[in-house]
Amino acid sequence: MSLAGKTAVITGSNSGIGLGVAYELARAGADVVINSFTDRSEDHALAEQIAREHGVKARYIKADMSVGEECRALVETTGTCDILVNNAGIQHVAPIELFPAAKWDAIIAVNLSSAFHTTAAALPLMRAKGWGRIVNIASAHGLTASPYKSAYIAAKHGIVGLTKTVALEAAGQGITANAVCPGYVLTPLIESQIPDQMKTHGMDRETVIREVMLARQPSKQFATIEQIGGTVAFLCSAAADQITGTTISVDGGWTAL
Ligand code: NAD
Numbered sequence: 001m002s003l004a005g006k007t008a009v010i011t012g013s014n015s016g017i018g019l020g021v022a023y024e025l026a027r028a029g030a031d032v033v034i035n036s037f038t039d040r041s042e043d044h045a046l047a048e049q050i051a052r053e054h055g056v057k058a059r060y061i062k063a064d065m066s067v068g069e070e071c072r073a074l075v076e077t078t079g080t081c082d083i084l085v086n087n088a089g090i091q092h093v094a095p096i097e098l099f100p101a102a103k104w105d106a107i108i109a110v111n112l113s114s115a116f117h118t119t120a121a122a123l124p125l126m127r128a129k130g131w132g133r134i135v136n137i138a139s140a141h142g143l144t145a146s147p148y149k150s151a152y153i154a155a156k157h158g159i160v161g162l163t164k165t166v167a168l169e170a171a172g173q174g175i176t177a178n179a180v181c182p183g184y185v186l187t188p189l190i191e192s193q194i195p196d197q198m199k200t201h202g203m204d205r206e207t208v209i210r211e212v213m214l215a216r217q218p219s220k221q222f223a224t225i226e227q228i229g230g231t232v233a234f235l236c237s238a239a240a241d242q243i244t245g246t247t248i249s250v251d252g253g254w255t256a257l
Helices: 016-027 041-054 068-078 101-129 150-170 194-201 205-216 225-235
Strands: 007-010 031-036 058-062 083-086 132-137 175-182 247-250
Touching: 007 016, 007 068, 016 031, 016 041, 016 083, 016 132, 016 225, 031 041, 031 068, 041 058, 058 068, 068 101, 083 101, 101 132, 101 150, 101 175, 132 150, 132 225, 150 175, 175 225, 194 205, 225 247
Parallel strands: 007 031, 007 083, 031 058, 083 132, 132 175, 175 247
Antiparallel strands: none
């Protein structure tokens, strides 16, 4: 598979899954734009490293995915967007009656509304070329629920619905829209939840990982960022031309339970 000549914009990609996706798309030959809301020398260094390792063009563009105009500007500044991967995401865990309203708003903005804005900006560019791929990084929590993650689960179910709608609006135009639904992937977002879980359950790190985090992941293994990136690259390949409006789970069997 070659994605040479294609430009991919990956939101929230200076870390974790987004960075893994950027690497896999670059490995397949795509030029990549990586993004977050910071503007540090390390962010730009990541783009330089991808360009060096894979012989593609890579840029870092700062844009805050909680701000609609910045989401649209990310795509517009790139100028061309053949592949759009909506990956930026945040989490907060609390019972619904204690869930801070500001956290709810932030999660809905970053995890859901950002994809509405980037997609609206990218679709005209894709239609002009008669080819495009939109891949939304949802979650097993886009298909099923757990307690205490109301905003995240609402946003992830929402992005699955958005994916289906975009697929229908773009059908027959060479543009597909799909959602990847990972189970647990050991990234900074998950690392940050481990201390709280240890405290809540009175368990050590290894027990929390095995008994709490991977309790619903029958494989008892984390998915890797390379596996998520590889799934996104597959969805960008010609083999996936007729795959649209659907979800692909990479969850070690979680949603089969
Ligand atoms: P992460 O914390 O490593 O990465 C999140 C990325 O989003 C970072 O690059 C961060 O800088 C960026 N980001 C956060 N707020 C932003 C903002 N306002 N503007 C721009 N960028 C912003 O987490 P991750 O685990 O790699 O998560 C990536 C995506 O995968 C998220 O959408 C998450 O919900 C989803 N996901 C993760 C897992 C998992 O187990 N790690 C499972 C299912 C789905």
